[in-house]
Amino acid sequence: MNIRKSLWRPPSRYDSAMQHFLDDVNKTFELKLNNYHDLWAWSVEDVERFWEYWWHKADIIADQQPTKTLVSNGLFEADSWFPDAKLNFAANLLRYKDDSDAIIFCGEDGSRESISYKDLYKQTQSVAAEFHRLGIKPGDRVAAIMPNRPETIIAMLATSWLGAIWSSCSPDFGADGVLERFEQIEPKLIVAIDGYLFKGKKISVCEKIDSIRTKLNCHCVLVRWQNCGEVNSSIPWLDLTNSHLKAPKFHQSLFNDPLYILFSSGTTGKPKCIVHGVGGTLLQHLKEHRLHTDIKRADTLFYFTTCGWMMWNWLISGLASGCTIVLFDGNPFFPTNDALIKIAEQEEITVFGTSAKYISAIQKERLKPREKYSLSKLRTILSTGSPLVPEAFDYVYKELKSDVQLSSISGGTDIVSCFVLGCPTLPVHRGELQCRGLGMAVDVWDSRGNPILNGPGELVCTKSFPSKPVYFWGDPGGLRYRDAYFNRFENIWCHGDWAELTKNNGMIITGRSDTVLNPGGVRIGTAEIYRQVERIPQIIESIVVGQDWEQDTRVILFVVLNKGNELTNGLRELIKETVRTHAGPRHVPAKILQVNDIPRTRSGKITELAVRDTINKRPITNTEALANPEALNEFRDREELSN
Structure with a gap:
């Protein structure tokens, strides 16, 4: 538990939402919390109080405000958050309807597209009307085989507009990989691309999509991007966006109604179908975006991800804070190994998200972006997917940008969010994740269930939180759910990460505990x-x-x-x-x-x-x-x- 060198400290006059939130908590509850760590301790002392307060501060659009915060029978897995609240996920992401950019798409071939918040609302409304005409209703599944493009977001928003459930994977998946996921959830509709680019090569997936559609026996909407061909009995995407039908009103879902079905990697068996709820996803993402990442309307948020990774879902929620989100699809090192850095400069990205693997790769390439790019607008770099080693921290501050908050973050598909992440009011220490998330009672335990203050152990969460899965699809008795998270310690979430708390109140994660x-x-x-x-x-x-x-x-x-x-x-x-x-x-x-x-x-x-x-x-x-x-x-x- 060495105290590691501080590499970045927040500016003394930095006007962050996190600091305002701390001040509000002190005023509202007549407290004298001095810093983030005091605030975190308060937030997990009574998680019900924290999440109720954050609901009201987050300005969530809801037709029915909650009268109860947490209904519990004492079992973590069975806890029900805000059970009577009614809201619509898409309504919260489409709250802005002005001419500012909502989405910018950048392709590996240098292409660029943009959609304003006004046009995003109009196109989503049109697609929702057509989905409704096709018979999509609350609880139905809509599945996508799509690259990280604007159409994918529009289709997701149209799905949640109707109270249906969204699931997606990237088009590079093999047909068997797609089917072993989507056959479990039986979608009524799939949205698919005709082809995509990778390393400058056009790759057609029409034949694969045709086979998948036939086996799933469902409607297929085809997005023609690369003009790679046709899919039998498919509906052109442009027919949906040019619809003259009127969409129904936003469906008002209960807080714990399903929003997303995400999949485990499936490397040890058939992928688990992890169902995440409407309200828990929204409430958690708003906290992580607005407080932990300090995202505001003027920000431009980027994450290098595909539609098969939970960071895509995390990225899209940025629309609820009114920022501009930047999408990229393709190879991050094509046509040059600084392709993503170039996009960060051109689009004036303020929050740049990527993987530890990407940072390691450009470090191995001995890339020195600061010699070529100013990155003057870049405020925060996010890294996840695997532990970010201390030497990668050194590289970022030496070769990428010296005055940037580097936040290594960790959570996963299981919670569609983070247990440990960044904080704009805290310093960055070499090799450490800055802090445990507000309202997340994260600890490190030994094999006997005792907290460890000095040394590595199992990362656990000792109290319930709103973004836990509502259930696993196809697991009516909850046996797979319990086995996944509550098998190691009774009534305690065991995440499967091997971690260590530091003297800075940060955390070091050294890998998966099962490896x-x-x-x-x-x-x-x-x-x-x-x-x-x-x-x-x-x-x-x-x-x-x-x-x-x-x-x-x-x-x-x-x-x-x-x-x-x-x-x-x-x-x-x-x-x-x-x-x-x-x-x-x-x-x-x-x-x-x-x-x-x-x-x-x-x-x-x-x-x-x-x-x-x-x-x-x-x-x-x-x-x-x-x-x-x-x-x-x-x-x-x-x-x-x-x-």
């Missing part, structure tokens, strides 16, 4: 090894797993090398010495092997579980969940792992 290495009984987070390996310039990427060996576990490291490099004995020794010196002798891999590629999920995360199971000769039940399942072939039956 924690345990050589000789010593638990090691995989990120502890990755951060040392990433110091070595010959290595592009790595993955570390545990191999069952002689009634124990030994650490196996696989590396992808830059072109022209070989895994010599000298390089192996350099890797081992680097890990030994900077992490410790127990972290040193027993074996270091070279591969050409590392398997990853469709949201870009490396999949340690699949590699671990492969080298331990356990069955991989769902390779369709991987973006590159063929990469596993290099890990199978390695002779080097037999001795």
Whole structure:
């Protein structure tokens, strides 16, 4: 629990919404909270009081205000938040109807499109009218196979306008991967693209969409973007946006009615269908956007994501705060490796969201954006998807921008939001996530359920929160739900992250607890090894797993090398010495092997579980969940792992 170097401090006169909120809490409740950490402690002391107060401060548009905040029978999983409130998600995202930009789309080919809030409302209203004509009603599922484009957002808003349920995946998914998700939820309508661009290549998906539509036996709306062909019996998107029908009034959903169905990665079996509610999603996102990220109407918010990752849902909620959201679809390193940085400069992005993997990649490329771009409007950088190592913090402040708030954030698909994230009134410390989220009673526990003040353990949440899943689709008894979150500790949410609280009241996350290495009984987070390996310039990427060996576990490291490099004995020794010196002798891999590629999920995360199971000769039940399942072939039956 070392106190880590402060890399950024908020300007002394920074007029943040978080500071105003703290002042309001002090005034309303006659308190003397001095700082964010005091505010967080107050917020989790009585979560019901906090969330009731935030409901009223968030200015949510609702036809029926709540008379109850929390109805509980003592079971975390069964808690019901704001059970009698009635609202519409789309109405809150479409509250602004002026000429300011709502959405800007940037393609990898340099194309640019923009839609004002006024036009966004009109187009959504038109599509909602046509969806209604097609028979879409509250509770029906609308599923999308779409890139990160404006039409996808419009279709989602039209779906929630009618009280229906939205689910989406990106068009690079294979047909089997799409079907094993969407067949579970039985959509009445799919919205699909004809093709997309990646690395300058036009990729048609019409044949795949035709096959999927036939097997799902549902309506299909086709968005023609790349003029790649036709899908049988499909309805042109332009017919919907040019409709002269009148949309019904916004459907008023109960707070806990379904809004989204998100999917787990599916690398260990059929993907779980995680259902998130209308009110919990909105209330949580408004808190994270307006307070933790300080998003206002004048801001321009970007997140590098696909429609198959929860950060897409998080990004879209920015419309509820009236900012401009920027979409990108394509390869982030095409046509040049600074493509996203160029967009940040051109669009004057104020909040730039990406993955730790992206930051690591441009660091490996030795990109020095500050020599070419001023990024004068950029205020905050967000990073998620995997732990952001301390050296990546150094890189951002040295080569990207020195006066920027770098917020590593962590949560997930399970809560469609964050447990740990940023705060504009707190300093940024090297290698740390700034704070636990307001109203989120996050702690770190040992295996016996005792809080840990010094050292790593399981990340848990000890009290209920509004954005927990309302249920899993196809899990009527709730058995899969309970097994996913409440199996480890009774009535306590166990998130599956291996984490450590710091003396700065921040947090360090070192990986998933189910992939924690345990050589000789010593638990090691995989990120502890990755951060040392990433110091070595010959290595592009790595993955570390545990191999069952002689009634124990030994650490196996696989590396992808830059072109022209070989895994010599000298390089192996350099890797081992680097890990030994900077992490410790127990972290040193027993074996270091070279591969050409590392398997990853469709949201870009490396999949340690699949590699671990492969080298331990356990069955991989769902390779369709991987973006590159063929990469596993290099890990199978390695002779080097037999001795």
